[in-house]
Amino acid sequence: MCVPSLRLTSRTVYPTPCLPFRRVPQSPGHTEHRSPFNTMGYTLHVVSHTHWDREWYQPFELFRLRLVDLIDRLLDLMESDPGFRYFNLDGQGIVLEDYLKIRPENEERLRRLIQEGRITIGPWYVLNDEFLVSGEATVRSLLIGHRVVERFGPVMKVGYLPDQFGNIGQMPQILRGFGIDNCIFGRGWQAVDGRKMEFEWVSPDGSNVLASLMAFWYNNAQDIPEDAEAGAQWAREIRERMAAISGSRHLLLMNGVDHLEAQYNLSRALASINESLKEDVIEHSTLPRYVQALREEAQSGDLKPEQFRGELREDRWGSILAGTLSSRVYLKQANERCQRLLEKFAEPASVWASLADDSWKYPSGELEYAWKLLMENHPHDSICGCSLDEVHDEMMTRFAKVEQLGEALRERALRHIAERVAVDGLALVVFNPLTWQRTDVVRATIDVPLGEPARMAPAAHAALDWPALEILDVDGATVPYTLISSEKTARSVHHPEKLPMAQWVRRFEVEFIASDVPPMGYRVYRLRKAERMPDFGPAMNARDRASLFAETGSLDVCPGASPALTLMSDDSVVFVPSLAALEDVGDVGDEYNYRRPDRDVRILADASAGQRRWLVEGAVSCAAEVRSALRLPESASADGRGRSERTVDCPVSLTVRAYRGVPRVEVELQIENHARDHRLRALLSSGAEGAEASVAGGAFEAVRRPLHLPADWPATPPPSPFHPMDGWVDVSNTGKGLAVLVDGLREYELYDDEERTLGITLLRCVGVLSGGEEIPHVQHTPGAQCQGKHTFRYALYPHTGDWLQAKVWRHALDYQTRLTAVQVGDLDRSRSIERPLRTLPMVHSFVSISDDRLVPSALKREEKGDGLVLRFYNITQEEIGARVTLAGAKRAWRSNLAEERLEELTVTDGGAQCTVRGAEIVTLIFEV
Template sequence: MRKVHVVNHTHWDREWYFTTSDALVLSDDVFTEILDELEKNPEAKFCLDGQISILEEYLQLRPERTGQVKKLVSQKRLAIGPWYTQTDAFFVDAESMIRNLAIGIKESKKYGDPMRVGYLPDTFGFNAQMPTILRNCGIDNIIFWRGINLQKHVKRPYFIWKGLGEKAVVAANLVDGYGAAAFLNDSDEYLDKRLFPAVEKLKKLTDQQELLITSGGDQLRIVENLPQKLASINQKSQDQYVVSSYETFIDTLRGEKDLEEYQGEFREPCTARVHKSIGSVRYDIKRTNFRMEQKLLKRIEPLMAIARANGIEVSTNLLTHAWKKLLEGQAHDSMGGCVTDPVAADVLHRMKAVDEIADSIENLIAKRLSEKIGLKENEILVFNTLPKKFKGYKIVEFMHPSKNVRFEGIEDAVLLDAVYYEGKNNLLLESPEGPKYVNEDPYYRLKVLIPVELPAMGYRVIRFEEGDAPLPELKETEAREISNEHYRISYEDNDLVLETKFGKKMKGFIRFEDCGNDGDTYDFSPLPGDKPELLSLSLKNVKKASLVETMTLEGDFLLPRHLDDRLKENGEKDRLRITLEISLRKGEEIIDCRCTVDNRIYSHRLRVKINTDIHAKETIASLPFGYIRRPVLNGNVGDWKKDYVEMPIDIEPFDASVSVEEENYHLSAFGKGIKEYQHIGDSLYLTLFATTGQLGKPNLVTRPGRASGDTTKKGHVMIPTPQAELIGTLDFEFALCVKEGRFDELGTAKLWEAYSSEHISYQPQTLNKFIYRLDNKIQPRYQKGTLPREFSLLEVGPDSLFSSFSPSLYDDGAFLLRLKNPTGGEKKLENYDFRRFAHVLKTNCIEEISEDQDFRIPPYDALTLKLWL
């Protein structure tokens, strides 16, 4: 006889083919019934999908139910949290996953103890560092469904899952998904056809005496009289069925010995689809999410710390509010992009709100700091939000009546861009003496690249004055090449050629590849009979200055307009315009690439093709706090239909970088919002986008059978997604680096840190009050000259790698500094300066104080320190 733990739950998609507002209406109906049933039936239990945001929104509608919720949570009959929303596990930053748990646990505590289970029942696969993230957030287990291969990864559904480093969790796989026993009842037909077969399947997979069966599904209501139904089932079964919870079942696994161990990711589509090519769908969502993550992590949070240390208070609740809006769009459907157009619009609108909140916080902080410093119009406040000294290039933007500018203490500078504003007459000036009319002279908004040294986690004031001559600009030349100390990039015989300082030469270095996409918002799928077309760009111009050289290439291509035009001899065509700007800065190892695509083509995929000249057997992709090596298949997927529900292609996700290596050198690519790659032959492909006009389609070449997205269920219809065609202008940023020797984890992580660092500057000025939206409304408050002209809040050693520096969720005046170690060797924080803080303690990511207080960073892990001002 086995003991079967039956967990009643609802899986609550916040949005999908319905909107968040739709789900809110449903919650009013379904959640109210859940609470009523739990009140009526004291032996019943229920799990509210592991995400607190849905309860938070429900209680805004039904505040009178708050006491009831608190009582049921205290009785362990209603399980809430620990996530804020059900996170995607591949396309969001590690810090987003951590914030999801940290905010989720904090918000859950308003109602009681959250469920300490890493419950992600429907996420499209899992990165290899989920155990590390969970353990750093005080959770020692995970319950999940998709991505596992029970023939290859482990043989049993209950096992130990190890991260890349020292941390591991107890893992339970939902073999038949989260709806194994949906619509549970005690009829003989249901038992014989559904429940008992599901349990027998589990028995064959494990000899453990206690098993887990889930009773629930998408937006499903509570099972009425569940304890009574299980009592009836026990009369008909040789096994014992009990009302249980995920926490109770995990307790049984903690006591098990000899559990199998697995280390790695879960991304194989064996019994459930993981949508391996979803990383290229709705690029606009992925790009915007990346930008917002970077803005919050590398601008707003450090600026809030610098401000607070200087007596300027900005509410942490504002920051949490922004994070919540971003997290609402990071569930698997929303972040994957497999949603309807109205939902996609909602996701982007929430991100727009995040953008506005972040810009306004930055504006307020910069203005207040400049006020306390006593900054003048010919001075620029330049920030460094990394916890180590900066020496390199920053881009500063400021207003000035002319291009004649000279920086104090800076001998070299390059004007990157200048916007001219014409003068105006009879402008109203509101002065303390009263309104009067004045004339305004013309002026410029200047964007300038300067070499600069900045203090760690702080700022420095840079002064400029009217110069004798205009700033040096990038000048167009007759040259057909650009170079610096590390590379020479030339345009020869209609081809782009890269030469490195160590003698490596690569022809056809960057090209583009276009092909039709017969897939949907879940997956790219090739169009049978269509062949990819290789697109080479032509040289437009080469510009050079002392600090930077740029090469601009462009192409104007006539391609089949619609998918069915690709198979017609005289099909309709339209234009695809690509512009690529390649920049080399003096002394830098990064090849900076900015690409603009004017897309007028429907249902196609566009990729950057990078000649690595390496016939790689594996790729090395970044993921949270580490790197993973994946095999290169070169199209060899075998007879996959016997073992997989979708083609197990090697189109893969990457967090920040992807690399390939040979004995003598390695090539790394970095993407800002580009999330998908594939290596074929000797070329690395970065997917810019795959566009489509359908939510879900059946019988794809790469995914046979039913359509994903419920579009071919009984009573459902095909749902068009014209906005997912991404018609219009799209911008992309990526960078490349070719270095001598084998792949270097620390070196590559440092390159990403440098490439992704932010350029933050501020100038107090009266010429244009709308460059910063709030400038015109922030009234003076502080006495001028009370702050120094240079400031550093804290400092760590040059080999330390920054993850985040954020205000505490629990303590005003406290901050969390997180440093990461994406290498296989242990790091110890030894060289640091925390003298501005009264107290420093090692904690986990949810601010629980650690037993040990050594500042050690284990391999492929992170160190979190809580610092009190």
């Protein structure tokens, strides 16, 4: 959605072409006060550019055709007109790859202009949304972006964030990690109430950059008049508007906009304007030249930028488009699965395999391909869910490819390790991908071979069958488990030297608690045949089976006074009155923004108050299912101001899972959505009466967000109360609180009620990309109505103390990043491939960090070397000293995020001591 901006001239008003759908930031206060014409003179930096959305209101391939046309004509223009000196190719290296797949013959022409500094590009691979992807994904965009652009020439060292829907608080530290000391951005902060467009932006750790807002948007100099008189008048008027909110004598004029080609007559227009200007100079410039001018002013004291700390999500005039946090939630869920797979499993497991076996070949090419494919889904118009249905259908195909590749890489690496563990017979090797020791639930599939694999009619021998099994720890003690299922089935067998075969097996599905699994390591559990199911004592639901009562050892799940299922801590300090209260309201907005209809109908229901049955009843785990239906208005009313009188039933299935000794209760909601134009939330009462803020997981930090607006908030439309979260959100007060741990859900709201209810958005269903009176036409997106089946997962962790004392981030990662079991043993004795030596111990840690307040972000191979990179961050504001250990490490360095080695550390017994500032992101490089 777009409100046309106006170009000021003395003769006529030229509306800029309306960007078809996306609302651009508007700042009414900007036009209300003007500075007197300053005779001291300004330099007007005209930066020619295009902002390239790869997919949005057209699919990727159609936009790529336009990109090819743009660069073709740009090359011709720059080669034929030396006066057209510079062009900014939007700061993202992926456009080079997109173009050259169609025009490989133009690579040298493009390289020459980049090497000459006439085309500027980088530092990013893609211009990703910052709140809907992980902090690590943002770092990878810079890492891979640098590698791509360096093939052609210099990387533009500007923190260019033109159209992201707000900016994360740790961005200054991330930019500094790549040698970038500046930022030019478009959303999340406004130069109002006396503030200037230039300021010092500071991260929670104290890292700072010199930031500049692209005032009046990144098309404030679009289509500059060639006529000398009109051009000079335009220059004076835009100068006057900009000077009113600038503390600098250098002003940034952006000559371009979304998908716009270079202004072919710009060199003539600037020459004619300069002839008419007396006090000022207008020049064709670049973002680096503009930044350098600001930097010199700041160093001389002529520019005195004020300081601003933390995230830039100031939502004046709806500029951050907060509804995109919950548009097409299925995209956010798929992205979370892929990020977790690459960051927490495929990459770390590949490093572990190299530590376990020198002959292991780290899959650098495969992992880079997977990351690039995933990042194609990270630009704001993509991951935000605010594009055509065709765009998001293609995204799901990309996600599926990343999952296929990531799962295969994880399986290869973990199996490579497991097959080298010194254990006989059938066994499970349980892996922990986090940097702290864990005791948690494992769900494992165990196959007992009933015969050898065969191409046709494989045999199944009854004598080989196991009626039941025992699980034994490394000391030989029996480990209790819950049997989920047991069946005779066939498994597929694949060998590189044989055609596919089948093998009959007895397949057990079990859940058990793996104790003390080492950090980034494994623990072995042996398997043994049993004649009958072992007796592990009473089931978790034995006290009151009929009423769905379950005890974990620290939490009780039980019916309340109403039919709802409730959650209570054993000491009765924390009480959650419902595990799955639901709120449904109308939504007549679009993919960008939620808009409640004037005549709304609010529907409250409880998914735990239906037909109940036990799915799993065991001493270690239990699970109950509740089935019901949610009756909702079919759609919005015909006039769009209310909800229809016709209703539809949306089947709901709630599954609640609890595990012995695990201090969380897991909730899975399956909903078959048949309604349109509505928003569905889970409402979870925190019980933190009087709490004044929420704290949520963010990119490399925990973010505190006040419940109430500051007293000096201007009398403008109130900002959106919807906030982003990455993995968890917590509300606490008076020594108790509730953490909601989420799996791929990204939007929450803290309600200003007595119970301090948390609203977790599950679905936001709308039918148009963008709508509004100022839009010339609307593109319909029926896919954004999110019809059909959806599954949502979250867990509840009630606790005493606040989020820090309760280590909420750790419990969130434990929930999301499961212990993983790999079976080893002689399932197939027909293989001709030589078996590996089994020399690894039964319990082993590859990497550890001695303090769990240091949260892991990456373990990978170095981009330009053979070192092993470990990245983590301090989630607190306190300085922490910790020992970091990597098995077999001989040398270690602290590096920046760009993996440039800075300081060598002393290594003893494979570990190094490290001091970490509050909120600092640390990257270490080890050599083994």
